[in-house]
Amino acid sequence: MLIDKIQGRRVLVVGDVMLDHYVSGVVERVSPEAPALVVNVTEERSMLGGAANVAANIAALGGQAVLVGVIGQDAGGLQVADLIARQGGAVIDAMVRIPGAPTTQKTRYLGGDRHLLRADRERIGLDAEAKALVSAAVHAHLADCEAVVISDYAKGVACPEVVRTLIVAARRAGIPIVVDPKQADLSIFEGASLLTPNRKEMRLATGEPCEDDASCDAGGARIVALTHSAVLLTRSEKGMRLYRNGHPPWNEAALAKVIRDVSGAGDTVIAACALALAAGAGLPDAAHLANAAAAVAVGKSGTSCVTPQELNHALLHGPDHDLAAGKLAPLATAQDIVAHWRHARARIGFTNGCFDLLHPGHVKLLAAARELCDRLVVGLNTDASVSRLKGPERPIQSELARAEVIGALRSVDLVVLFDEDTPRNLIAALRPEVLVKGADYTVETVVGSDLVLGWGGEVKLVELAPDQSSSRLIARSRLTTTNGGAA
Structure with missing residues (x-):
C-alpha cells in the first residue's frame, strides 16, 4: 500500500518559515480608554507555521523533513527552533539564521471562538547574502532527499535565485519537486513536477474566475503550458482536479462530509503529495492520497497534522467514519x-x-x-x-x-x-x-x-x-x- 511506502521518506522543504502564535481569552467588556475589546488572557500557545507546518505534516505522516528557511536570532526564532526540536528528529533543522532580522510571526488574538485581531511581525524579501546562504543550505541537503517541497508564502525565500537553481539541481538528480505557489508569475516554477494552487491562487496567476469546471480547466491548461508542470487544483468542498499535458483532467470529489476548519489543509495536501512522489507513486495516486489526507485535516479543529493511522482509516472507510485508530496522535x-x-x-x-x-x-x-x-x-x-x-x-x-x-x-x-x-x-x-x-x-x-x-x-x-x-x-x-x- 502507498501509505506504507511513504514511511521514512525524506523530503527537503524550502520556503517561508513562520511562527503561529495564539493568544486566547475571555472578552467581557470594552476598554474605557478606546473603543476596543478587552481580552482577559487565559492561554498562549505557539506552533510551526508556513513551510515549517508543511515539515510538521510530513513528520506526522511518517516521513522525515529537512527544513530550510530563514529565521532571526530573536525570541521567535528560538521558539521555532524549540518547536522543531520537539519533533524528535523527524524534522531536521537546516535553517538560516539572520542576525537582526525578525522571525516571521503571526499573533492571533481570540476571544472565545472569535478571531479579534492578527498582528504580524515580518520583513519581506532577502538580501543577496541571505539568498546565497539559503541556496547553500539547499545544495548541502538535496542529495540526501527523495522529494522537494517549495512552500511559498510570498515572504521572499521562494525568489528566482533560490528557486531556479533548486529546480535545475533537483531535475538533474531525478528528484520530484512539488510547489505550493503564492505569487502571480508562476514562470519561476517552470520544470517543477507538480504545482498545488487553490482557486484563489489560480485566479491570481491566470485571471480566470475558477468558479466552475470550464474556467478551472482553462486556468489549469494555461499554467501547464507556462510551467511545463502538472497542476493539482484544490477546490475545497468541490474536491481536486489534476491537469497534465496530454491527459484529460483527472477529478476527485471532496471526501470530507464534515468540515470544521480548513486552516493548514493546503500544507497537508502538499506534504502528502511530496511523500507519495518520493515513494514512486504516479500523480493520480498522489492526488488521491492528498485528497484523503485533506479530508482528515479539515475534520479537525485548528491547524492539525494527520497521522498514518488516520490516513489509512480514511482511505479504507472514509474520513468521517468513527475512527478509533484516529485517537492515536504524535x-x-x-x-x-x-x-x-x-x-x-x-x-x-x-x-x-x-x-x-x-x-x-x-x-x-x-x-x-x-x-x-x-x-x-x-x-x-x-x-x-x-x-x-x-x-x-x-x-x-x-x-x-x-x-x-x-x-x-x-x-x-x-x-x-x-x-x-x-x-x-x-x-x-x-x-x-x-x-x-x-x-x-x-x-x-x-x-x-x-x-x-x-x-x-x-x-x-x-x-x-x-x-x-x-x-x-x-x-x-x-x-x-x-x-x-x-x-
Missing part, C-alpha cells in the same frame, strides 16, 4: 489537541501502560480514570519500550494494534506513543491535571507524580480487578499450548 499534535481541550476548560487526565492484551482490569482502570477527568490521554509504550521492559518475546501485539484496541474504548480520548522506559517526558509535555494509576502503586512511586503535584494537579490511585494482568494471561496461554490444549 506528541506535537497531541499537545495541540490538549491545548484546545484546555482552552475549553476541560480537565485533562493521564494514565499509561503497555496494554499488550486488553483485559477487564485495563477496562476498569481506564473507565475509572475517565470518571476523574473530562478528557483522558493514554500513554502507550512503543514496541521497543515494551521489549526492554518485558523481554524480547513481548509485545504480543504491535504498537499500532494496541493503539487501535485502546482507542476503541469510549473512555479513551487520545493515545500517544512513548519510546522511553517511563512516560515522564510525555507527562511533562502534556501537563495533565490528574495522573491516574492502579492501587498497586503509591503516590510516591507513580512516575511523574512530582511533576503533576508540582503544578497543582492530583494523583489518583484506583482499585484494580483481581487476578488480571497481561503477563498472567500470556503465561496461562503458553501453558495451555504446551499441554496440548488442556486447561
Whole structure:
C-alpha cells in the first residue's frame, strides 16, 4: 500500500518559515480608554507555521523533513527552533539564521471562538547574502532527499535565485519537486513536477474566475503550458482536479462530509503529495492520497497534522467514519489537541501502560480514570519500550494494534506513543491535571507524580480487578499450548 511506502521518506522543504502564535481569552467588556475589546488572557500557545507546518505534516505522516528557511536570532526564532526540536528528529533543522532580522510571526488574538485581531511581525524579501546562504543550505541537503517541497508564502525565500537553481539541481538528480505557489508569475516554477494552487491562487496567476469546471480547466491548461508542470487544483468542498499535458483532467470529489476548519489543509495536501512522489507513486495516486489526507485535516479543529493511522482509516472507510485508530496522535499534535481541550476548560487526565492484551482490569482502570477527568490521554509504550521492559518475546501485539484496541474504548480520548522506559517526558509535555494509576502503586512511586503535584494537579490511585494482568494471561496461554490444549 502507498501509505506504507511513504514511511521514512525524506523530503527537503524550502520556503517561508513562520511562527503561529495564539493568544486566547475571555472578552467581557470594552476598554474605557478606546473603543476596543478587552481580552482577559487565559492561554498562549505557539506552533510551526508556513513551510515549517508543511515539515510538521510530513513528520506526522511518517516521513522525515529537512527544513530550510530563514529565521532571526530573536525570541521567535528560538521558539521555532524549540518547536522543531520537539519533533524528535523527524524534522531536521537546516535553517538560516539572520542576525537582526525578525522571525516571521503571526499573533492571533481570540476571544472565545472569535478571531479579534492578527498582528504580524515580518520583513519581506532577502538580501543577496541571505539568498546565497539559503541556496547553500539547499545544495548541502538535496542529495540526501527523495522529494522537494517549495512552500511559498510570498515572504521572499521562494525568489528566482533560490528557486531556479533548486529546480535545475533537483531535475538533474531525478528528484520530484512539488510547489505550493503564492505569487502571480508562476514562470519561476517552470520544470517543477507538480504545482498545488487553490482557486484563489489560480485566479491570481491566470485571471480566470475558477468558479466552475470550464474556467478551472482553462486556468489549469494555461499554467501547464507556462510551467511545463502538472497542476493539482484544490477546490475545497468541490474536491481536486489534476491537469497534465496530454491527459484529460483527472477529478476527485471532496471526501470530507464534515468540515470544521480548513486552516493548514493546503500544507497537508502538499506534504502528502511530496511523500507519495518520493515513494514512486504516479500523480493520480498522489492526488488521491492528498485528497484523503485533506479530508482528515479539515475534520479537525485548528491547524492539525494527520497521522498514518488516520490516513489509512480514511482511505479504507472514509474520513468521517468513527475512527478509533484516529485517537492515536504524535506528541506535537497531541499537545495541540490538549491545548484546545484546555482552552475549553476541560480537565485533562493521564494514565499509561503497555496494554499488550486488553483485559477487564485495563477496562476498569481506564473507565475509572475517565470518571476523574473530562478528557483522558493514554500513554502507550512503543514496541521497543515494551521489549526492554518485558523481554524480547513481548509485545504480543504491535504498537499500532494496541493503539487501535485502546482507542476503541469510549473512555479513551487520545493515545500517544512513548519510546522511553517511563512516560515522564510525555507527562511533562502534556501537563495533565490528574495522573491516574492502579492501587498497586503509591503516590510516591507513580512516575511523574512530582511533576503533576508540582503544578497543582492530583494523583489518583484506583482499585484494580483481581487476578488480571497481561503477563498472567500470556503465561496461562503458553501453558495451555504446551499441554496440548488442556486447561
